[in-house]
Amino acid sequence: MTIHPHIAVDASAPAEPPADLTDFVPVPVSERHDGWTPDKQRTFIEVLADTGSVPAAAKAVGMGVEGAYRLRRRADAAGFAEAWDAAYGMMTRRLTDAAFARAIHGVTNPVYHAGEVVGERVQYDERLTRFLLERHDPHGYGRLMGCDPRWVEARDVLQPRIRKLPHLLARLFGLAGDPRPEDAAPLGLAPPPKTRRR
Incomplete structure (x- = not known):
C-alpha cells in the first residue's frame, strides 16, 4: 500500500519462525566436552526460544553469556545466528499471545x-x-474510529524517523547536542530575532 509517492508501507505479516529451531548447521568447534558442542548450541537455542533470556539459555548449557555472543559473532556462525534470531521471533509470538490474553481476559x-x-x-x-x-487490524480499527487506516500505518513508519531528527541535525552541524538556533539558520529553523523593549 502506498501512502505517499515517496513512502511505501509494507503491511505484510512477519515471517513465521521455522518449525524446528534446532535444524541449523552448528558452529564448528573443537571437540571439548566443556566447549560449545553442537548439542549445547541446539539446547541453547531451545531454551532461548522458551525463555527469551540469553543468560538463562547460557546457564542451561553450562556456558557463559559472553561466550555465547562471541560464538554468534564468528564468521562461520551464520546458522547459529539465524537460529538465535528465529528463537527471538518465537518469543515475540508468545508475548503477542500473552498480550492478547490479557486484553481479552x-x-x-x-x-x-x-x-x-x-x-x-x-x-x-x-x-x-x-x-x-x-x-x-489497522484497516478495520481505523474505520471504526472514523480515521483513515493509512495514516495509522504511515505514523508507524514515520515516528521512528522523526525521533532521530534532532540527532541527525546535531551530526549535520557537528554538534555534541541539539543544534543551536544560529546553527539551524541555514535550514530556516532559526527563531526570529529578539527585540529590545524601551
Missing part, C-alpha cells in the same frame, strides 16, 4: 479488607487493547 488482582483477601477484581487495560487493534 484481563488481569485478576486480589481485593483486601482489614489485611485479608476478601475477593478478587478483574482489571482490563484499554490502552493495550487499543494498541493491539491498531497494530493487527
Whole structure:
C-alpha cells in the first residue's frame, strides 16, 4: 500500500519462525566436552526460544553469556545466528499471545479488607487493547474510529524517523547536542530575532 509517492508501507505479516529451531548447521568447534558442542548450541537455542533470556539459555548449557555472543559473532556462525534470531521471533509470538490474553481476559488482582483477601477484581487495560487493534487490524480499527487506516500505518513508519531528527541535525552541524538556533539558520529553523523593549 502506498501512502505517499515517496513512502511505501509494507503491511505484510512477519515471517513465521521455522518449525524446528534446532535444524541449523552448528558452529564448528573443537571437540571439548566443556566447549560449545553442537548439542549445547541446539539446547541453547531451545531454551532461548522458551525463555527469551540469553543468560538463562547460557546457564542451561553450562556456558557463559559472553561466550555465547562471541560464538554468534564468528564468521562461520551464520546458522547459529539465524537460529538465535528465529528463537527471538518465537518469543515475540508468545508475548503477542500473552498480550492478547490479557486484553481479552484481563488481569485478576486480589481485593483486601482489614489485611485479608476478601475477593478478587478483574482489571482490563484499554490502552493495550487499543494498541493491539491498531497494530493487527489497522484497516478495520481505523474505520471504526472514523480515521483513515493509512495514516495509522504511515505514523508507524514515520515516528521512528522523526525521533532521530534532532540527532541527525546535531551530526549535520557537528554538534555534541541539539543544534543551536544560529546553527539551524541555514535550514530556516532559526527563531526570529529578539527585540529590545524601551
